[in-house]
Amino acid sequence: MLQRLALLVNIDSGTGQVEGVTRIMGYLRSWLEALGCSVTLHDGGQYGPHLVARLRGSRPGEGRRFLLVGHVDTVYAPGSALACPFRRDGELAFGPGVIDMKSGVIMALYSLRALLESHFADFGEICLVFNGDEEMGSPSSAPLLRELARQADVGLVLEPTRSPEIITEARKGADRYLLEISGQAAHSGAEPHRGRSAVIELAHKIVAIDHLHTLLPGVTFNVTRLGSSELLNVVPEMARCWISVRAYTQEGLEAAAEALEQIAACSSVPGTRAYLTRTRGRLPYQATPQVRALVAVARLEAQALGLELVAEAKGGVSDANLLMQTGLPTLDSLGPVGGKMHVLREEFLRVPSLVLRGALLAGLIRQLALQAPNPVGGEETPASS
Incomplete structure (x- = not known):
């Protein structure tokens, strides 16, 4: 995981840096296809390509359909990766975009891999979308995100968090x-x-x-x-x-x-x-009853990992706002733990959180997939692990 993360962090991919975004999407495409996903790249014009990967489960047409969303663009200028390359210092890792949000992208791949290696396929489809323009408000990827959101049952956004116990249920x-x-x-x-x-x-x-x-x-x-x-x-x-x-x-x-x-x-x-x-701009993302039902499932899964999960409202916006505009119940900040986002020499990832939060993501997908067809907003009891 860290080798692949270092590879992505050491590629300049500030919003609009098409060459770097394209290189990263090439690596992601290769890794996802190796997992059995069908992958397509969508032209994002001046922002570079957006990637859509689909993995069919054993219940097409009736199982739960998941939409996982992350971004590979950063806020940093060309040359930032050379000036501040990926480095690890104990339990911390540093580098441009290491927490916002290249580590979340890598974590999603390995959560998917964990599900596959445990032979779990009791879902309709898992769709992963990685865009290259989120830091600018997703101007070119927004139509794609809305289209895919209408084809899904649950949205899971991989933005980072400041603590292992925190996820996001609302945004301004x-x-x-x-x-x-x-x-x-x-x-x-x-x-x-x-x-x-x-x-x-x-x-x-x-x-x-x-x-x-x-x-x-x-x-x-x-x-x-x-x-x-x-x-x-x-x-x-x-x-x-x-x-x-x-x-x-x-x-x-x-x-x-x-x-x-x-x-x-x-x-x-x-x-x-x-x-x-x-x-x-983006409409508010509010904690609807459907979102709170997702939070309840996430809390139960977190308890199995020794976490007392807290769902917060945050002032920053993300692609979760876009998904919620279409009516897709969405949880956000499911990525790893870190801080100092947008501060070039200080942005950091807490390395152990890749495993802990990755397990939370995989477990959450499994629990939701094992529920009845329309669990979000209902009274279903999560399946036992």
């Missing part, structure tokens, strides 16, 4: 906004009174946006990517910023939209105007 949804301010240019020395500073107006609005955290608890507003005119001797006539908004419910996202529209409609600097553009 996210919208993105562009706030643009127009003012009036003027010479900042000779005629500053004739100017209407777009930057000062934007500053007022940023403070107002920050105050929304008090008015809308549980909704977060993150202002970033500031920009304006660059000449020091001109009162800036243009300024802009981006805003990331996250909330656990769609109602929270809509309340945020209304509040931002009100801020944009008012002005503190006379003669300035604001323009707000909303780009809708």
Whole structure:
């Protein structure tokens, strides 16, 4: 497992680095085909290929159909793998993408291998999807994920976790906004009174946006990517910023939209105007009764491994949001344990968790597969191990 993980970590595969993503998909295709999967690659354009692997069980047409989802892209620039190659220090392993989420991808392969080597095939199908654009919001793989989600009964997402006892049952949804301010240019020395500073107006609005955290608890507003005119001797006539908004419910996202529209409609600097553009992102992933039924099965399986499982709600988004949009009951953060994601020289994996969490994933698939045809949301008792 570690040899294969090191191989993947030492390939640059930041989002949009097509060559590296393609190389990784080639290795994954070979390994999955060796397990008996049928594998296809789907063109992701500027993001490289997305991989779909299918393994038929002994109950096609009637057994449980599983969709396992992971990604191979990272947030790191070209050259990161050379600068910080895979290394192990005791129970920790380091490298770009080692926890987010190349180790989850490798773990999924070996969980599948464990099921096969134990001669377990009492399912309809296990479908694995590895995309190369998740860190950018899965713009090219989203249609593929939605299509496959409609063909499945259970979604299992391999994002990492910070503790062996933690999985995810809900995530915030996210919208993105562009706030643009127009003012009036003027010479900042000779005629500053004739100017209407777009930057000062934007500053007022940023403070107002920050105050929304008090008015809308549980909704977060993150202002970033500031920009304006660059000449020091001109009162800036243009300024802009981006805003990331996250909330656990769609109602929270809509309340945020209304509040931002009100801020944009008012002005503190006379003669300035604001323009707000909303780009809708992933919808909130909520803990439905069907999701909580999955959590109950996962807790029983975790107990057999000596774990007291806790299901959390998280502020970050993942492809689990996309799966839930289609109505597919989904559990997330089923991958291994680690931390410092997106911090190049500090991102780490807790190596022993590959085995422990891999056993949890394989056991969860087995338990769910042995249930009645429509167990999610029902009252079924998990099969005994």
